[in-house]
Amino acid sequence: MIDTHCHISKEDYQDIDLIIQENIGSGVDKIIISGCTKESIIESLEISKKYPFIYTTIGYHPSEADIITENDLNILENQIKTNSIVGVGEIGLDYHYGKENKEKQITLLKKQMLLAEKYHLPVVIHSRDATEDTISILKEFPKVKGDIHCFSGSAETAMIYKKMGYVIGIGGVVTFKNSNLFRAVEAIGLESIVLETDAPYLAPEPFRGQKNSSKYVPYIAKRVSEILNIEVNEVAEATTKNAVSLFDLK
Ligand SMILES: [Zn+2]
Numbered sequence: 001m002i003d004t005h006c007h008i009s010k011e012d013y014q015d016i017d018l019i020i021q022e023n024i025g026s027g028v029d030k031i032i033i034s035g036c037t038k039e040s041i042i043e044s045l046e047i048s049k050k051y052p053f054i055y056t057t058i059g060y061h062p063s064e065a066d067i068i069t070e071n072d073l074n075i076l077e078n079q080i081k082t083n084s085i086v087g088v089g090e091i092g093l094d095y096h097y098g099k100e101n102k103e104k105q106i107t108l109l110k111k112q113m114l115l116a117e118k119y120h121l122p123v124v125i126h127s128r129d130a131t132e133d134t135i136s137i138l139k140e141f142p143k144v145k146g147d148i149h150c151f152s153g154s155a156e157t158a159m160i161y162k163k164m165g166y167v168i169g170i171g172g173v174v175t176f177k178n179s180n181l182f183r184a185v186e187a188i189g190l191e192s193i194v195l196e197t198d199a200p201y202l203a204p205e206p207f208r209g210q211k212n213s214s215k216y217v218p219y220i221a222k223r224v225s226e227i228l229n230i231e232v233n234e235v236a237e238a239t240t241k242n243a244v245s246l247f248d249l250k
Contacts, residue, residue: 094126148169170194
């Protein structure tokens with residue numbers, strides 16, 4: 001199985017090497033980490049160089065919209081050109097804490113969509129309370145494909161993304177008792193799902209509230225298999241294939 005999206009940083013884990021070693025034998029054999037601030041991009045590039053089964057996507061998170069300058073975008077482009085990364089992200093829009101800097105977020109997203117298009121890379125999209133704007137911006141870049149990471153929306157929204165050629169990142173939320181995410185899983189089916197943890201956040205049941213880790217992907221796969229009424233092996237196989245193909249993992 002593949003954890004298509006998580007964060008591994010010294011800020012969150014005391015011993016990074018230990019947290020990585022922990023995954024060996026868990027059934028998770030490839031991990032895609034996301035560097036999404038200036039600092040974590042550098043850290044993610046270093047980690048992915050050290051471990052052959054760890055890949056990285058890089059891009060500025062919408063939370064960085066107020067501080068990212070034109071020069072930072074040039075630095076990012078240079079990092080994209082000179083490192084072997086597998087995608088641009090996580091990038092996107094987040095109106096959860098307010099829309100005051102909405103225009104800045106939109107500009108930052110569009111500039112990074114352009115980079116993804118230019119370098120033929122998939123994107124990892126973060127969209128929180130911003131579905132409408134996210135969809136309309138992604139539609140401006142029909143050549144770019146990607147992953148709607150940590151999806152928690154409706155079946156209808158998931159179907160819109162699916163029709164646009166995006167896959168849906170399903171994480172720990174699907175295991176929560178009060179979650180309606182099963183409806184989206186049923187609607188899109190296995191062919192459009194990739195698994196992710198978004199560690200250190202959003203640990204699946206029965207670890208909800210604790211620090212998340214890639215080794216918990218099998219718990220997410222199991223829940224997806226229950227929703228679709230199929231064997232967990234089928235979920236593992238199909239979601240691995242989807243991730244390998246989207247991110248062109250070798
Ligand atoms: Zn994330």
